[in-house]
Amino acid sequence: MNVRKFFRSFRYAMEGIFTAVNEQNFRFHLVSAIIVIIAGVLTGLTIVEWSIIVLIIFLVIGAELINTAIERVVDLASPEFHPIAKQAKDIAAGAVLVFALASVIIGLLIFLPKWL
Numbered sequence: 001m002n003v004r005k006f007f008r009s010f011r012y013a014m015e016g017i018f019t020a021v022n023e024q025n026f027r028f029h030l031v032s033a034i035i036v037i038i039a040g041v042l043t044g045l046t047i048v049e050w051s052i053i054v055l056i057i058f059l060v061i062g063a064e065l066i067n068t069a070i071e072r073v074v075d076l077a078s079p080e081f082h083p084i085a086k087q088a089k090d091i092a093a094g095a096v097l098v099f100a101l102a103s104v105i106i107g108l109l110i111f112l113p114k115w116l
């Protein structure tokens, strides 16, 4: 295994994450994640509940990263309006929405019984 190549790939991946931080949607997910973590600390969650919350936070952020990558590729391949380009962007955004909806439902299932 080439260790230098591995660390170089890691650095590029981190660059990708920092590039996406400039996206408004990505920041929205980050702020939402911080609010959920604070709520979790104040409410008191079990290890299993924390594991589920952490998993869903990373899944939503990962989905947003893939969505941003797809947006960039579409902008590169089709700077002019094209119905297929629209479908690609809208479907990628739809994927993030599906993950975000799942995270809201899971959040309600975990937090609501403790708060009520």
Ligand SMILES: Nc1ncnc2c1ncn2[C@@H]1O[C@H](COP(=O)(O)OP(=O)(O)OP(=O)(O)O)[C@@H](O)[C@H]1O
Binding pocket: 023, 024, 071, 074, 075, 078, 079, 080, 081, 082, 083, 085, 086, 087, 089, 090, 093
């Ligand atoms: N090349 C294109 N061809 C057809 N429709 C497009 C194209 N680019 C964008 N769209 C449509 O416009 C919407 C908004 O696109 P826009 O590029 O403004 O934002 P985005 O790429 O979704 O996100 P961001 O603002 O973070 O780059 C898309 O969801 C899509 O429906």
